[in-house]
């Protein structure tokens with residue numbers, strides 16, 4: 001099957017789930033996670049109408065961002081196909097020595113879990129670019145060796161990040177461990193939704209967060225039932241990866 005056909009199936013899953021959850025189809029954005037796949041795969045997805053892409057590994061992501069920029073700028077490379085505008089999300093761990101690359105190349109970063117990293121990203125965001133759009137990554141199920149801040153620390157960090165000049169706080173992101181069944185998956189995603197609502201209700205942010213980034217290939221239905229507004233899907237669009245970061249539960 002082509003990437004176009006896979007994208008259609010994923011959109012069908014999202015829409016069917018929105019309907020069964022009593023939510024507006026269109027209230028859930030699709031982020032295509034293109035990590036480990038080359039620029040050709042991104043081009044194929046972009047020509048199929050996909051505009052938002054997620055990358056885990058920063059150097060690999062920047063290479064692809066630059067390749068796609070060359071492709072968009074060159075009608076000969078594109079063979080006169082349309083050049084849709086793309087939006088790039090950093091969804092992998094950000095070390096201090098990589099903040100500049102993220103600040104200079106990505107539109108969003110969904111994996112901020114420390115103030116120090118947020119401050120560096122804000123300082124290094126080039127003045128000619130719009131503010132970096134940010135989600136805080138929360139370790140919602142308390143997995144031992146996982147990145148993400150403790151849920152109890154999220155409100156304080158949200159308030160501080162919202163004050164940084166070159167950042168726009170958009171929401172929360174979480175990557176729960178695969179759950180044993182649908183009910184358990186809904187329950188853990190619901191914890192993230194509850195935290196999201198609590199932070200918005202606390203009255204410490206200049207504007208409410210609008211993005212709850214939850215759900216991947218294996219658990220997007222549960223995430224949408226819980227209130228996700230953005231699902232991050234790799235395998236169901238691009239196929240299996242050589243090196244898997246987060247194994248999806250068997251379908």
Ligand SMILES: *Cc1c(COP(=O)(O)O)cnc(C)c1O
Pocket residue numbers: 033035056091092175216217218232233234235236245246247248
């Ligand atoms: C790899 C990855 C995804 C996509 O996972 P799939 O199971 O392939 O859909 C989503 N979010 C993050 C943070 C990832 O690292």
